[in-house]
Amino acid sequence: MDHKRQWRRLNGAIVKTPIEDEIRDVLVQAIHNGYTMKVCIGTDSQVKGRTTEFATVIVFIRKGKGGFMYIHNETTVRKMSVRERMLAEVTKSIEVAYELCGLFTTYNVDMEVHADINTQPNFKSNDALKEAMGYITGMGFAFKAKPHAFASSSCADKAVH
Template sequence: MEHVKRWRRLNGKTINTPIEEEINRTLSLEYEMGHTVSVCIGTDSQVKGRVTEFATVIVFIRKGKGGFMYILNDSTTRKMSVKERMLVEVGKSIEVAYPLCHIFSRYNVHMEVHADINTNPNFKSNDALKEAMGYIMGMGFTFRAKPHAFASTSCANKIVH
């Protein structure tokens, strides 16, 4: 039996409709209220014993009026190297971003994919930088890495259990 992925808001409210419907509804409301929004999508992970836990976030930033986010938690028991885990994080972000990009285009919303990968070569995550950048940019998305990848390094980082 396949595990059903449940999105939620930061306040814990579960999203019971497909995320595409929720994002479309949200952007429609934001547009009606006259807000200019941009979106950042990112994933972070944490290894806890034999389990790797992931948190993917869709962060909405209202120009001059704060923001909010949607959250998806996931986990695996598959053992991975740091590089592989970084690329899995990027894959999870793209898996979320790709089916939403036509909705963002419809509302003229700028969207970025944030990777929790350090640009400093002294960090292990840097081994995945070139592949992650190529993957994200090859999909036509704007790429951000540390220290500019707040969706993954700050938002998702706080959510991963």
């Protein structure tokens, strides 16, 4: 994985080890504690003047025992259409999912990629729905869009500064 990508926990604590090592430790501990885990990866963005900030999250759900997440933020000054920005969000999520999917397979953890794209045709983000769904499922990942895409539309949304 791109080791320049800085991850943090929701409480702001910086992850000092490579994210793969951190995730492996989390999964080993979860198995040791008897938790059934599920992972949802999503990205959201906000345009602020000339910049666009992206927040990508890796959300862990311990079935019946709550959850937690890891967050990565990045900013770009590139101007994008809504459709292009939605597909950039999906690309960022897929990059993380692809780099970690081996761990999830090894530890038998279900993973979904969430897209902050509305399924209602009257929303601008809907222009990217078919491409995003094809991209995510074509990579072999489970796909969720609004209103079921909580990793991107709720968790990542709160992590965009």
